[in-house]
Amino acid sequence: MFRRPNLYTSYEAETQVLPSFTKKAIAVFAIVALFLMPFDVPIISGPTEVPVLRSIPLIGDGLPFFRFLGDASWLRYMSDAMIIVIAALGLNILTGMAGQVSLGHAFFLGVGAYTGAFLGGHATDKVYGHGLPMWIWLPGAGVGAALVGIIVSPVAVRLRGLYLAIVTLGFVFLGIHMGNTDWGRKFAGDPSLGRSFPEMDLRVWKEETPLVSISKKGSWFGVEMSSNQKEFLFVAAVMLVFIFFAVNIKRTRTGRALQAIRDRDIAAEVMGVAEFKYKLIAFATSSFFAGVAGALYASHIGKLPAAQFNLILSIEFIAILLIGGAGTVAGTVMGSFFVILLPELVKDFSEWLSERAEGEGILASLSEVILSGNQGDFGPISTATQTPNYPLNVFDLNLVLYGVLIIVFLIFEPLGLYGIWVKVRNYWKRWPFSY
């Protein structure tokens, strides 16, 4: 169990998904924690009932940074984040692993969403839909997006760097425009109201009552659950499958070929890596991930206009890769949660601060300094909703943080959150001789 770290006696051992005991333990812990999250668990989801813990100032009424997990809305944000993880892993294969910068990821999410809606959605006199079960529309969404990826890739494969970024950027605008044409509306519905997407229910075929209902509240294994909790568990399971898939790609011949192309494409070709073929594979796989994520995203929201799959969403994915750490699965996962949950963390942290400010003690006076509730205050964060624009309200602050973080990470930590994690890990590995 306790071996010498970093000593591998075989290639197989070195390329294991979870090579060390610590990594295995962390993975088990993370997965258990993930599946426990939708349920009432002390500390994480709010004030604890345990008397010993209650007396500890911060933990007693929930950790300030994680206390939002107790709110009803956090499950939705978590599900959103997990769906974004799937899509970001796709982009990681294309951009992080194969080095092809794409700004068109939102387009492939959109293709997936509308393929899913075409296959699984219900037809009205205005929109198409075939009402097929989820085991068809969910993979179908991925396949549809992958096909579109393959169709457009001959153009994209011939380009690299900035030129590829511009071409893929074009996809996003093309997609939104197509959604607005007469035939596009047959798929996408009203340009501002959107159309209804299929629900996440397990059916054998088109029967009335689903085999397992995920989108309606009800009991699972004797536990009463809301649709929100059910969707969380389902999305978490799908995410794990895709994480496993993404980790494995890196260990295969394809993964090594993609990395060779990223590091020096001409050298890779000289060594016999078929550049065209592997770039095509990267595009198709990346689009497949995006397609499945897009269909899940649309289904999770329920109704969405085509304009939601816009450039901002694409840029969010680039930010996820940059902040998380391009090229690594763990970094992509961390980045996704970070980018999606950051606005909520900031919001909840300032709410927590404003609650503290009403109390007494050091925390209260600290909070007083940071916050400004009235017009006379000078704190940098404003909690007053009635004085927009000055000082920064919580939401402006989010936008500022977002930009600052991208810059800070690019300059100081190009490996992203993953890089920070590696540094922390190495520090403790060598402790007490870490210098």
Add this chain to the structure above:
Amino acid sequence: MKKVTKGFAPLAVLALVATGCGGGDSSGDTCDEDDLICDYGVTDDTIRIGLNADLSGPFAGLVTQIVEAQTVYFEMVNEMGGVAGRDVELVVLDNAYDVPTHLANYEEFSLESEEGVVFFTQSTGSPHTAATVEALAEDNLLAVPLTWYSGWADPDLGGNIVEINANYCVEAMNGVEYLAGAFAAETIAIVSLPGEYGEDGASGAHLAAEALGLEVVYDGQGAIAGGDTTPVITELVAAQPDIVWITSTPTQLAEILGGSAAQGLQAQWSGNSPSYSYLLLNTAVAPALDAFYTQSTYTALWGANDSEGMQLIISEMQKRRPDAPYSDNYIRGFLEAMTAHQILLAAVDAGDITRAGIVEAFQTAEIDFKGLAPNQNWTGEPNDFIIRDTYLYDVDSSTFTPEATVMDADGGSGSVLIEGPYSGSLAQGYVWDGPCFVAG
């Protein structure tokens, strides 16, 4: 590789077993002090009302003022004893004009406990509200949207949507009929944004043009797509219509009207209410608006009449927010608050302020806006209850005072009432048999 997969199976089982614990929920039967039946969002001393409002997105300026007016209204109500002896508490969450955030907020509002709410007096955004339509019906919650789409009257789409005032389609009919009469027009151009807002307004204008025998010299329904308005301006100038009906944002109105006027187009314009903002009179396009634009609205504007409702809002705003800048948006906030208040009172009369009870009260309620807007109910068929009255204002930039506050009872918006409530023959004879515009 195979070694690893083996490890995952027992793990998943463990996770499923672990989920077996926890997950209890509390029911919220909290009305034991009086005879009222109630379930969620109500305690012995408060009734919670939700606002899923855009406080930081593109409509923040408009929506913060609506929220402010609602706050003032309920401050007044609470001072006079509240509703059924309870204070009305407004719970405001920011949706940042983002659909996922709107839905996450919705989870919190719809909690089936004291923490939930009984009513949404603001649900900003059409796609956002549309995404919650099914959940609203399931949870028995009513929502006031910030849109005037003719489709909300459809019970299939908006059974729980409380649409206040006339819709875009009817508004366009009234506007076109008025313009055609006042300026003896023979030709018309119609330009709009794509989607539910723009094309619903454009559809109404088309119906009116057909009924009045106007020739449509440029049909720009859905043409204002993307950021560039130049093609629309070019087409308009080439077509030389007598009148133009536009359904856009204020910025686009300024660009298109200003651009066309600069190129010599002498047409008379009007457009759906959200197309215009009096703040445009602060810009270089003011003279063109003064000369060519007729403002259409759903409600009376600040100080435009002497009704009981107008006196109430002016005196309350002056008393409680004397420093607030002048704005017509307060009227909208008051209308939303009055609707919620009167529906709640009706529910209290019926002895049932559960969510279901409030929905029932809504279906028979008669809302009295005290002269701020045409009174309204949602009883029976859409054809019986859709509002056919709008208001028309002349733009007079000489009366515009940018720094006016609520202390100026006459307002300083540069809008001078021509006629209102105005209801043309087309709007009166219009038979609602579905939304004017449906995409597809």
